[in-house]
Amino acid sequence: MRRNLPSLSSLKAFDAVGRHLNLTDAGAELNVTHAAMSQQIRKLEEWLGGALFDRTHRSMALTGLGAGYHRSVQGAFDALERATREAVRSDDRRPLMVTTTPSFASRWLVPRLRRFQTKHPDIPIYLAPSNGLVDFRTAAIDIGIRFGSGNWTGLSAERLLNADLIPVCSREYLANSEPLTQPSDLTQHFLLHDSDETEWRHWMQVNGVPDLQLDKGIIYSDAVFAYQAALEGQGIYLAELGLVREDIAAGRLVEGLDGRRGIKGFYHVVVPADRPVRPFAQTFKDWIIEEAAANVDSQDLAGRPKTAM
Secondary structure (H helix, E strand, O other): OOOOOHHHHHHHHHHHHHOOOOHHHHHHHHOOOOOHHHHHHHHHHHHHHHHHHHHOOEEEOHHHHHHHHHHHHHHHHHHHHHHHHHHHHHOEEEEOOEOOHHHHHHHHHHHHHHHHHOOOOOOEEHHHHOOOOOOOOOOOOEEEEOOOOOOOOOEEEEEEEEEEEEEEEOOHHHHHOEEEEHHHHHOOOOEEEEOOOHHHHHHHHOOOOOOOOOEEEEOOOOOEEEHHHHHHHOOEEEEHHHHHHHHOOOOOEOOOHHHOOEEEEEEEEEEEEOOOOHHHHHHHHHHHHHHHHHHHHHHHHHHHHOOOO
């Protein structure tokens, strides 16, 4: 039998607005605009045939209809959330769900996963790279590796790796290009960017050349493509040191400018704070923290002779 219900989007919007009594705050929770939230509420009121909120210029309040309906809708969502959590908890044998950025997955995590599987062949893994922040409340994600401050609502975060930025390029590119001995030499080189020029500008400021023009080069929408372009000798990329250690050690990339660095931030391993960590996830978390520590301790390039450029 078909259920006679309004759209889930309208109900979610109503639940959020009923709790916040503010369209902007509710929209921020659901990552939609003020206008979109208002439109969803209007649709729901039209579907029900009555007003859910009393609106004034500066405030809004639930009507009698709205207050009663909100209690029922909120109770239904609470029940669904509890049922979902129980389903996730009860299925301890389902694959371990891991999320991170495509660049971190391809350059750091994937090359190491074989070591994890060798140690834990009984733990199946589903890797789901994404450039967006995955909502652990609605997605069946067990663990994530995120870049940022470490302060994410509903998540417990532990610092994993520094993201030190260093200029890198291929040996082939260097052999056929102008000398590169000081930051001002970058004006004679082809620069590779991911997303925009922000990271290069930050690196320049840290290294004392804030006024250098950086309008030469290609901007890629994803760091994965910028890394690949550097490997293929297309220019100089400002890479995260932890993601290119193996390429440098193998000679596929070389450091530039005597390894001058600029700190970008930090990667963290995160798990939901409001539910128990599955045994699979705890095993993976312990392994990746150990792997990251070994990566820094045994392969820190600060103690390795620099490759002249």
